[in-house]
Amino acid sequence: MADVVENGVVEDTTQEQVDTQEEVKSDVAAEKTYTQAEVTEMIKQNVNRAVAKAHKEAEEKAEADKNEAKKLANMDEKQKADYKQQKLLDELQSLRDEKTRFEMTNVARGMLSESNITLPDELLEQLVTLDAEQTKANIESFTEAFQAAVSAEVKKTIRQDTPHLGGGISKQTNFGASLAKDSKPSGTLV
Template identity: 45%
Template sequence: MIKDLKKGLPKMNLQLFAEEEETEEIVNKDTEKEDKKKLDTKENQKKEDDKKYSDEDLDRIINEKFAKWQEKKEKEINEAKKLADMNAQQKAEYERDQLQKELDELRKANTLNEMTSTARNMLKERNVSIDDELLSTLVTDDAEKTKENVESFANMFEEAVEKAVLEKIKNPNEKRGTTSGITKEEIMQIKDRGLRQQKIKENIHLFNE
């Protein structure tokens, strides 16, 4: 009996192994079917997605993109033209300002000429004669200021002349000249008006015509 059992064991093992192989084969086939089903589903979905965009849809998308691109380009062109117009306007404003500046300079020069003529006549009435360089330091484009400068200089000039005459009377043999060693050009280069007039007063003979 034991022998019979021993003889039956290998047979049973073989049968179990065969059943396991059959089960594994079935599982593999089911897995392959499932994978194929998923793949088919993806392909079908892709085909469905492709079907969503018809030729009409594609044309519409292309037209929309082109319209946006064209609108962008038109804005760029308009902006460039606007900048060009602004530059032209700025140029026109610059030319206008330059013309206005030239007109102002001409008016100022004309005013100074008139003031110079008036100032010389005022000095002539007081028997004061000076050169154009000195006269130009008295004249401004303001009538009141010019009048003030001319009268102040005329008073100073008369005082200096009177002083020089008195000194000449006291010392008839004294040679007239610049005792300070300063020249007319150096006096005219003095920027401070008060100091310049003081030096003119001290050396008035340098400015007599």
């Protein structure tokens, strides 16, 4: 204990109170306040990073377009037509794959909801493939594993320890005997 004198009054201060006061001071010191100039500088840095990223992406796209133009310039008419046709077929296949994946995701979500399981899209994407049979197998495997894990956790939670022999049972006492024992004969009659 320490004695603190404030306004002529002596107070006892425990170590706990001193520690608490130090924690409050350190918490206040940990929360940094920024000036307007610092905030402006942070915003400027974030904007510069975003502009640099957009500029880099635009340069990469321009370079890819330039390379494609060079390719096309060196080709004759038949090669150009074949190249454009192949490019369109690749784009068409990409769109079909995207549509299939979207439809498979909806089917998978329905299968999971039948089992009362709701998953975020990020995890659901891991289970869905372009092949219906593989997606179905993934969903069934996940559902079994999920239900087994939930069942094990529920059993663990509701499990109770077996009671010890005679541990919680108290001996019955005669109330009248205990009352007589507690009252002491004083020798005076009332």
